[in-house]
Amino acid sequence: MIRVALLAGSMLAVTPLAAQDHSAHGAAARPQPEMDHCAMGHLLPEQCPPKGEPAPEQSPEPEMDHCAMGHLPPEQCPPKDEPEPDTGTDGEMAGMDHSSHGGMSDKSAPGAAPESALPPRALEGPRHAADAVWGEAAMVPARNQLARENGGMTTGMVLVERLEARIAIDGGEDGYLWDAQGWYGGDINRFVLKTEGEGEFGGALEDAEIQALYSRAIGPFFDLQAGVRFDPEPDSRTHLVIGTQGLAPYMFHVDGALFLSDRGDLTARLEAEYDQKITQRLILQPRIEIELAANDIPEREIGSGLTKIEPGLRLRYEVMPEFAPYIGFEYEAKVGETADLARLAGEDPDGLKAVLGLRAWF
Amino acid sequence: MHKVSRRRLIKSTAALAAASALPLPAWARGASLTHAGKGFGEVSGEDIELAIGNHHFTTGGRSGHAVAVNGTVPGPLVRLREGQTVRLHVTNNLDEDSSIHWHGLLLPFQFDGVPGVSFPGIRPGERFTYEFPIRQSGTYWWHSHSGLQEQAGHYGPIIVESANPDPRYDRDYIVLLSEFTPMHPHEIMRKLKVGEHYFQRDMLTATEGEMSGEMRRMWGKMRMNPRDISDVTGSTYTFLINGHGPQDNLQLAFQPGERVRLRVINGSAMTFFNLRIPGVPMTVIQADGQDVDEVEVDEFQIGVAETYDVIVTPPSGSHAIVAEAMDCSGMGVASLTSHKGHIATPPPLREIPTLTMVDMGMMDHSGMEGMGGMDHSMRDKSLVPDDVVVGPGVDMIAPMPVDRMDFPGLGLDGAGHRVLRYTDLKARRMNPHREIEREMEIHLTGNMERYMWSFDGKKFTAFTDDPIRFGYDERVRVKLVNQTMMAHPIHLHGHFFELVNGADHMHQPLKHTVIVQPGGTATFDLTANEPGDWAFHCHLLYHMHAGMMQVVTVRPFPEGDGA
Numbered sequence: 001m002i003r004v005a006l007l008a009g010s011m012l013a014v015t016p017l018a019a020q021d022h023s024a025h026g027a028a029a030r031p032q033p034e035m036d037h038c039a040m041g042h043l044l045p046e047q048c049p050p051k052g053e054p055a056p057e058q059s060p061e062p063e064m065d066h067c068a069m070g071h072l073p074p075e076q077c078p079p080k081d082e083p084e085p086d087t088g089t090d091g092e093m094a095g096m097d098h099s100s101h102g103g104m105s106d107k108s109a110p111g112a113a114p115e116s117a118l119p120p121r122a123l124e125g126p127r128h129a130a131d132a133v134w135g136e137a138a139m140v141p142a143r144n145q146l147a148r149e150n151g152g153m154t155t156g157m158v159l160v161e162r163l164e165a166r167i168a169i170d171g172g173e174d175g176y177l178w179d180a181q182g183w184y185g186g187d188i189n190r191f192v193l194k195t196e197g198e199g200e201f202g203g204a205l206e207d208a209e210i211q212a213l214y215s216r217a218i219g220p221f222f223d224l225q226a227g228v229r230f231d232p233e234p235d236s237r238t239h240l241v242i243g244t245q246g247l248a249p250y251m252f253h254v255d256g257a258l259f260l261s262d263r264g265d266l267t268a269r270l271e272a273e274y275d276q277k278i279t280q281r282l283i284l285q286p287r288i289e290i291e292l293a294a295n296d297i298p299e300r301e302i303g304s305g306l307t308k309i310e311p312g313l314r315l316r317y318e319v320m321p322e323f324a325p326y327i328g329f330e331y332e333a334k335v336g337e338t339a340d341l342a343r344l345a346g347e348d349p350d351g352l353k354a355v356l357g358l359r360a361w362f
Numbered sequence: 363m364h365k366v367s368r369r370r371l372i373k374s375t376a377a378l379a380a381a382s383a384l385p386l387p388a389w390a391r392g393a394s395l396t397h398a399g400k401g402f403g404e405v406s407g408e409d410i411e412l413a414i415g416n417h418h419f420t421t422g423g424r425s426g427h428a429v430a431v432n433g434t435v436p437g438p439l440v441r442l443r444e445g446q447t448v449r450l451h452v453t454n455n456l457d458e459d460s461s462i463h464w465h466g467l468l469l470p471f472q473f474d475g476v477p478g479v480s481f482p483g484i485r486p487g488e489r490f491t492y493e494f495p496i497r498q499s500g501t502y503w504w505h506s507h508s509g510l511q512e513q514a515g516h517y518g519p520i521i522v523e524s525a526n527p528d529p530r531y532d533r534d535y536i537v538l539l540s541e542f543t544p545m546h547p548h549e550i551m552r553k554l555k556v557g558e559h560y561f562q563r564d565m566l567t568a569t570e571g572e573m574s575g576e577m578r579r580m581w582g583k584m585r586m587n588p589r590d591i592s593d594v595t596g597s598t599y600t601f602l603i604n605g606h607g608p609q610d611n612l613q614l615a616f617q618p619g620e621r622v623r624l625r626v627i628n629g630s631a632m633t634f635f636n637l638r639i640p641g642v643p644m645t646v647i648q649a650d651g652q653d654v655d656e657v658e659v660d661e662f663q664i665g666v667a668e669t670y671d672v673i674v675t676p677p678s679g680s681h682a683i684v685a686e687a688m689d690c691s692g693m694g695v696a697s698l699t700s701h702k703g704h705i706a707t708p709p710p711l712r713e714i715p716t717l718t719m720v721d722m723g724m725m726d727h728s729g730m731e732g733m734g735g736m737d738h739s740m741r742d743k744s745l746v747p748d749d750v751v752v753g754p755g756v757d758m759i760a761p762m763p764v765d766r767m768d769f770p771g772l773g774l775d776g777a778g779h780r781v782l783r784y785t786d787l788k789a790r791r792m793n794p795h796r797e798i799e800r801e802m803e804i805h806l807t808g809n810m811e812r813y814m815w816s817f818d819g820k821k822f823t824a825f826t827d828d829p830i831r832f833g834y835d836e837r838v839r840v841k842l843v844n845q846t847m848m849a850h851p852i853h854l855h856g857h858f859f860e861l862v863n864g865a866d867h868m869h870q871p872l873k874h875t876v877i878v879q880p881g882g883t884a885t886f887d888l889t890a891n892e893p894g895d896w897a898f899h900c901h902l903l904y905h906m907h908a909g910m911m912q913v914v915t916v917r918p919f920p921e922g923d924g925a
Binding site for chain 2: 107108109111112113114115117118119120121122123124125127128129130132133134138139141142143144145146147148149150151152153155156157187188217218219220221247248249250251276277278279280321322361
């Protein structure tokens with residue numbers, strides 16, 4: 001829930017004050033009107049005011065005017081008129097100066113009616129003009145298809161985020177892990193399946209879960225997801241799930257969820273990862289997974305509080321964007337009471353693993 | 363097929379043909395497809411036959427399915443005369459509905475060719491007849507307005523010869539720019555929806571790019587990508603000139619001293635091209651088929667669906683016509699040559715541009731300290747009118763969008779030679795003097811991550827019954843505000859609008875398509891004098907498919923009157 005609150009906070013953060021500052025600056029930057037230029041026809045008509053009103057702004061720099069007015073061919077315009085795309089911040093600032101002849105943005109038509117002042121004749125006739133020519137019966141299927149084909153797309157994908165072998169570097173058993181999800185739906189509403197699990201080579205499956213979720217876009221970057229989770233291993237158990245998944249500021253992919261089990265246990269999990277391109281195909285991905293529990297769950301050897309932290313680093317090579325083998329390592333640590341329980345049971349509460357796997361989607 | 367047979371047969375000359383063609387098409391029955399020809403033939407006259415069919419297409423190392431008209435990609439040049447009446451008989455040999463939209467032609471709305479807006483579409487096996495008088499001259503083009511067929515090759519050029527021949531040139535060529543991809547268009551659309559920046563293989567990396575760490579963090583904070591120049595790139599596209607890829611060595615011949623008119627048409631689905639002929643200056647004489655005062659330039663950007671006519675007088679030799687994709691992921695190349703067989707060597711690809719704060723609509727700032735821009739909210743709902751729905755489909759609201767009609771286009775602002783800008787265009791013929799009666803603002807909105815695109819935050823699915831309304835002969839100033847970081851070529855069917863580009867108001871240039879630069883605005887004046895319902899959309903095919911479309915209606919119109 002902490003996660004949800006954080007996300008909501010970051011998404012809703014708007015800065016109206018900054019916006020007000022901004023327009024104030026724009027106004028302050030306007031130079032004095034120069035009526036002469038307009039009278040002489042030197043200025044573009046849009047930069048000239050309608051008669052009797054003060055002139056809108058124009059560039060304070062005369063040489064810029066010549067360029068805007070077309071008196072000079074473009075190549076004779078000062079270089080700051082044409083910022084190099086790669087000169088960084090300075091170049092960008094120069095570019096702004098150029099277009100910030102605020103006059104250019106003032107193309108309002110004095111005396112014109114507002115958008116909502118439709119002339120009555122604009123509402124005449126049948127709802128759809130083509131129905132009058134081809135008949136409604138012929139047009140309706142075409143119209144439905146047009147709507148479907150221009151914004152009504154449903155599609156889906158399957159993403160195998162991690163399919164890996166895990167080699168225990170500091171002793172212990174080697175194992176395997178999978179972590180995949182798929183979705184189908186439109187832009188806003190989707191059906192999502194998630195599954196993950198792990199086990200030891202030659203041993204039994206240790207953990208496995210599958211989630212079936214309804215997902216709804218609640219902002220430009222985040223989906224709210226709710227549904228059920230079923231764990232066939234270690235003990236068959238069912239949870240209600242509510243969570244959120246999306247792209248946080250600074251391009252972190254995050255996925256956080258709360259789970260309420262059929263025995264009343266409340267747990268949470270948060271995953272975050274970041275893709276850093278080293279080259280166009282070589283991508284370094286730091287990833288962290290944190291688990292929490294609101295209460296002790298003795299049969300799973302879990303104590304309340306923070307229960308597990310798993311930071312990892314994976315380096316993948318995108319043979320195709322859809323197919324990327326990777327290597328990396330991951331540190332897996334039980335913490336707090338959960339670590340104590342592990343020690344009591346004679347287990348190592350943490351371990352370092354080298355991972356070798358595949359990220360793929362289709 | 364049962365779906366088709368259940369449909370009520372509409373009044374059509376081809377009901378019988380449709381019925382007999384209902385069984386599976388030849389290629390679905392296992393018959394092999396013929397290869398589509400590269401380039402095009404020519405059709406003209408009062409009655410013109412066009413047949414849409416499935417074919418195979420190969421260029422360079424890429425080959426795949428194509429939809430070809432009269433067996434070629436592009437389809438045939440339709441040559442018309444100003445003042446004639448034409449009957450275009452279009453036979454659909456596909457196993458899905460099809461259509462032809464006559465891009466830029468003034469005509470009765472029911473023959474504009476947009477299924478669901480102007481007519482029901484052309485059923486498989488049907489032969490549909492478009493009939494209308496030709497009221498203009500210039501360079502135009504035609505293309506499918508059904509599904510994503512345009513991507514697959516269903517497009518071609520139109521020349522309407524003027525009643526008064528232009529003496530300024532000796533030779534006349536079409537230069538039709540487009541793309542070929544072996545990938546199915548629906549698969550491209552799916553990858554755009556599900557795979558983050560799937561086709562963009564030139565992203566900023568840890569080691570490449572000169573952007574400062576501070577700027578990188580600012581982009582990251584906004585969850586935006588400064589290399590979002592083109593959604594679909596040379597990673598899957600081979601760029602074509604008249605259906606010829608760079609390896610097909612297309613030659614356009616001329617005699618030294620000749621004045622050659624090049625009718626440049628951007629018939630691509632998704633690609634803006636920067637076009638130049640190194641060493642050969644170009645004199646622009648038409649934009650979107652309409653005469654403009656001559657402007658000499660060394661390069662110009664042509665947005666999807668735009669046309670420019672230029673006259674060149676190349677010196678003896680072979681000159682490369684270079685149509686470089688805006689993101690520099692590839693180029694279309696042809697040789698303009700006075701020596702048959704001599705292939706010009708094109709210059710290497712330039713560097714992909716990187717978006718700047720101006721492209722985010724963060725103007726400003728002489729007076730602001732440091733990174734003033736970082737203080738701006740990038741999604742302040744109070745900056746847009748109430749009718750803009752700021753939901754999951756809108757990832758950004760430009761803090762301070764300004765008019766960018768003087769911007770030459772991404773990648774060209776530092777070109778180092780003369781580049782065309784909208785502010786250079788001036789109508790050659792005087793437009794009627796009209797006062798502006800009403801003002802209107804339309805916001806171009808989107809979400810790059812979810813690949814959602816819309817007008818005013820509403821996908822077409824959301825307002826099919828709520829069109830943009832104009833009274834007949836109403837004069838309206840329309841301001842398009844681009845709340846995204848991509849350039850959108852916005853096309854209004856059935857009309858020419860006047861760019862409010864600084865030319866005096868009697869000489870504002872006429873266009874059917876206008877590029878709205880990232881984070882900026884573009885303004886046009888429209889006299890809504892073509893009655894009926896018209897499509898209005900972003901001409902990036904997959905943006906339209908994602909919902910960036912609307913219907914414009916001009917009322918009243920003469921009901922039930924065929925033409």
